[in-house]
Amino acid sequence: MKMSRYLPGTPCWIDLGSPDLDVSRAFYTDLFGWTAEVSPDPAAGGYTTFHQGGSPVAGAGQLMSDSAPPAWTWYAATDDLDATAARVEGAGGKVMVPPMDVLGIGRMAVFMDTTGAPFSAWQGGSFPGAGIVNEPSTFCWNELMVREADAAADFYGRALGWTTQASDQPGVAYTEFKCGDRSVAGMMPMTSDRYPDDLPSHWMVYLAVADVDETAERIGQLGGVISIEPTGSPAGRFAVAGDPCGAVFGIVTLT
Known part of the structure; x- marks a missing residue:
């Protein structure tokens, strides 16, 4: 299914926090047939976008801290990231990474729910999220x-x-x-x-x-x-x- 827009609250992106991006790139490109595009922007820290059939389907970046475990995370689409962060706190959750701009393509934040499970949110700009979902390798x-x-x-x-x-x-x-x-x-x-x-x-x-x-x-x-x-x-x-x-x-x- 091709996607160009996500309704607020809908999962719109997934990415991997990896301690070794070279190993992760090799594994997932071999497994799913993805192609890997590494951002040339030094500020991106080697962030990689995986593509399937020319469409972005997932990402991978360095772990934010040495103590963080390797993990996949997902992003909920939102039209107002600051309002989403306020609702998360109002519902008893925590804002782990406050809303921040991402290379001019959108804004992201990382949260933790009341049971201790982390998740993220994405306010898309020029990048709305995954271009294909619900098909093999997506x-x-x-x-x-x-x-x-x-x-x-x-x-x-x-x-x-x-x-x-x-x-x-x-x-x-x-x-x-x-x-x-x-x-x-x-x-x-x-x-x-x-x-x-x-x-x-x-x-x-x-x-x-x-x-x-x-x-x-x-x-x-x-x-x-x-x-x-x-x-x-x-x-x-x-x-x-x-x-x-x-x-x-x-x-x-x-x-």
Whole structure:
């Protein structure tokens, strides 16, 4: 699906914080067939935009601090970043990186929700966000893994205007976040024994692939790891992986 504009509250971009951009560029270009464009602006610190079919689909930059773990993050579109930051604080969240200009193409900020999960927001200027979504090798879904589901639902409703819809699958405690009438993200409570007690609330970024099993095998060949083997779900067959630097992401063949 080609995109040129995102409604406020809709996830519009994903990027990777990496301790080694050369390793990350090599891994993701090999895995997804992306091309990598490194910003020539010294102020960008080597920020890389990945393209699929000529359209920007994801980014990668150096970690903001030595103590930060490698991770993928997502950005909610907004028409007024300062107002979004105020709503985040009003809902009990934290502004980790205040609204800032980004190379004249837009403005960004980094937040933490009331459960401790970080996320970002983007006020697009000349760059609105990903040019393609929901196709193989592009961003397709976001999932919040959380211990306090009610608190998270309240926070995102107040901060981003999201509403919730409980899963209609029997025995599945899953919530869809909706922006208007469109589902834009999901939420899964970490209540079973398979989640370590010290695992914090976090967002999982999913990328669509044509064949999860083949992609999972390729991840291992490229130096990544599979933490959740290919598994069936109502949304499609999925797996969870870690790249060679340790950043975790999901892959899914959507039904």
